[in-house]
Amino acid sequence: MEAGVKEAGRLVDLWNKWGIQILVLISFTLQVFLLIFGGVRRRSSSNALKFFLWSAYLLADSTAIYTLGHLSVDDQSNEHELVAFWAPFLLMHLGGPDNITAYALEDNTLWLRHLQTLAVQVLGAAYVIYRYVAGTATLLLLASISMFVAGFLKYGERIWALKCGNIGSITVSKFKPDPCQLLSMGTSEEEILLGAHSQFDICKGAFADIIMLPNPSLLSRSKPRSVVSYMGEDLFKLVEMELSLMYDFLYTKKAVIHTWYGFCIHFISLLGTATTFLLFQIIIGSNRGDGYSRVDVVISYMLLVGALVLEIISVCRALLSTWTCSVLHRRGKAWEWPLHVITSFSRRVHPASRRLWSGSIGQYNLFHLCTRNRNEIGTRLAMKLGLQEWWNKKHFSGTFSRTSSLSIQDLKKLVLQALQDKDRALQDKDTDLDSRGSFILKSMEAYDDFARWSVNIHFDESILVWHTATELYLRKSKAKHANDLTEAAEVLSNYMMFLLVVKPDMLPGAARCNVHLASCEQIEGQCHMCFGDKENPVAASPVSWQPYCILKEFFHHDGPNPSRIPLREKLAEMVWSFSQFALGTVKAPQPHGESIRDNANMYAVLLADELLGIESRWHEQRDPLELILGVWVEMLLYAARHCSQESHARQLSNGGEFITIVSLLAHHFKYYSGASRGIGNLSKNNMMSENKPISENDENLV
Template sequence: MAGGLVGLLWEEWGIQVPVLLSFMLQVFLLTFAGIRRRKASAVLRLVLWLAYLLADSTAIYALGCISVTSRSLEHRLVVFWAPFLVLHLGGQDTITAYALEDNRLWLRHLLTLVVQVLWTAYIVYKAMAGADTFLLLATMFMFIIGVVKYGERTWALRCSNMANIRSSLKKVGVKNHWCGQLQGIKGDLDQENLLLLAHSVFDISKAYMVDSSVEVAPSPSDDDSTGLVSFGWKEICTLVELELSLLYDILYTKAAVIHTWYGLFIRVTALSTTLAAFLLFQLSIKDGFSEVDITVSYILVVGALLLEIASVLRSIGSTWTCDLIHSRKWHRLLHMAVSLRRCVGAQSYRSWSGTISQ
């Protein structure tokens, strides 16, 4: 009796459960991945580690289920879910690697990307023949952005590899913008201003981290009294803590990719494309589809839209964006951005507890 009940439940929810679980894992990673930046309990670290490992496996398993279930006339809508699973494989901006070894295995992720993208394309191609035009367009939009975000994650892993960081430093050199970055900073050297200074010498920190032999270019104002020696020990210690926080971003998140011109383009395109997919799904004909499948579809598309909005807001409000504004010498815009960050206490999440949890 119990076995029959389990079989019945699995027949009804066997595909919906892993798909929804994949989405919930993405929400969890976006929300709680930052606990590794600070000291966290062993239980939280264990849960985060399990979520990180399960995220990819769950999405891949769900894709396999969709390839079988999509043949059913009643569950044809599940094909619309496949691109969202590719999007989930692209991960969240807050975590790409759990350990440094993950960055070294970026080629393995590249191979997985190729296999899963080709498999998803085959699923969509076989099942969407004769489908509603609006639904087909929505599926294609999400598939394209899913492939782009998955590729972005793989590229971020490559950029965070120690060998690639070392080679990039040798290629472009290590520049010291210390004194130049002091220009345009108004007021006392609080944590927001120290963050800008941390960015100015971040290349030096990266060079030390990868044990690079690249020489640091001298600052044009090395004899300026505003150098490091003019700071107190409190400011110097805070600056070191912030450097460690920036190193965490480079090694374990998508920061190396997000805060570039193509990273910004991906953020804007992903948000607009997801919004377009939502509108197209609204316009599509849903007659003959299961009510449960329609509900799950709305959860996926609305959830993806909210995650993209959160990604854009985090990117805009990031200290990396402030550093970009500062480097362009847009001092008025910088003052507005820093003031807004002070109002919301955005700098508090970079507070260091003395360790980086692994």
């Protein structure tokens, strides 16, 4: 006991003597961590990475604020006189690195709170300098003032970036994007990235809910077919890069850096940091430097060198970025030589490839969930803590990137083809962009009773019914299906179910993430009625207490996988058999009428029976899976078009979502074809003229 008290006393003494030094080093370390890893989440949705970034983002501000406050109230001994010199560095730390200003979209709306914090912390730093540095050597005072100005500007730059990162602050240029620019560029990734910059206003208009329509002269020169035929699947790269630029706009300082005042801030900040470093060198080299603590001198050098290196990296990133290339490209031939220098360097580091989407989509299967082992430690613990729904979402969801017969590129082709088909039909005034499956059903002459209601009920219930029907059809069908067609239908079905359960805010309408629970409970109840405890596909297996199995369960996603397909087949057969007696008694529900989620399984069986009937009528002339796949693609397009823009924006900080890419691709088609009536950029609060060639934003660019 006494030994523990003595050890605690030593720790207290250590903290009292070196607490400020420790906090300052922690603050600097957090800045380095954010600089290195702050931009990784653009392409990654790792939960571990998000946790560490979130922790570092919050700790960076709180540590700097606490340390600055501690400096303003503590009396410093002559030995630790340099400690007060660190106050301006903490202001610079509060400014944060350029590649992360906001962790979440909501942080941008708190810019006024940060502005108030700026006022308080600037006054605190000024007080520390006045109280502890003003009466010392003149050179140290000059070095502190120089660093104070740099820190003040960096913190102010961050707050201005937060203000500009609001969706409500997004404005588009009066100089509308010209699709013909894409036709004049190459198809390398660097050239596509420049094209993404030239078409970026379409992306900004989509997120700001501004209707973007090209000038009549552009409509006469460019059609979607010409752009699509030239770029093909590269259109997805264009859209992915535009979303990456939007991430920069919302979550980093890019909206401020590439303006004339942003350039001035960087120049002054670098100059101030370099001046501080030179002045400190002179101070340490003089006799005056012998009176400082050696530890404090070392920490001061670490802060100075670190700040100088971070500023040099920031300036180089700003000057050599593709944002600068885009500005120089618009300036014309007079700026060709610096543009050539920057692009030559960029080709060596390949910045364009880092702006592409990671290429994986979420998966969630209702039948896979129903076959879970309820005796697993994680499941039992979640039930005890009341976190079963959260555990099911996190643990039983998976991802898909590719298999031997299907890849994300194949899914992109399906979406692109569906958009082209709809665009052609729209020109003939024969379709509705808001169809949720009726277009493909009508085109394949399958828009009869049950098929009609299944795409006109509540959207979340429509997803649930079609998901279950797809699973039942795949297990009951006797026809020979192509592997890629089977996998594509199943992957899109699981993806829409993933959005419904895990990310319901990405779907239109009310976010009813628990709409599937009634179906799951019905299936499990039917299993107990049919099988009892013997050969029950949803019966709990014996619990495993092996450490390896427990760790694997907690840290491994048990998403849809081939290992449980036999159980899913057995489950599908049971659901089918259990519902057969009701096929002739259940009537089709009224579109958008009463909820059917309590009887979703029954309606799914009816729909699956209808699909099997279509299979028998077509006699292998066509595959019903083409119909199912077409419905899923249409549902994806519908959800992409009607998802709120804030939901799309939030997902940009979590690695992005396929549905967001599809949404922006649809906006490009709409813009290129001039599908809506009227000419010009329209919004609820603003009617912009189309006569001015350059916007106010363009005039501020470097």
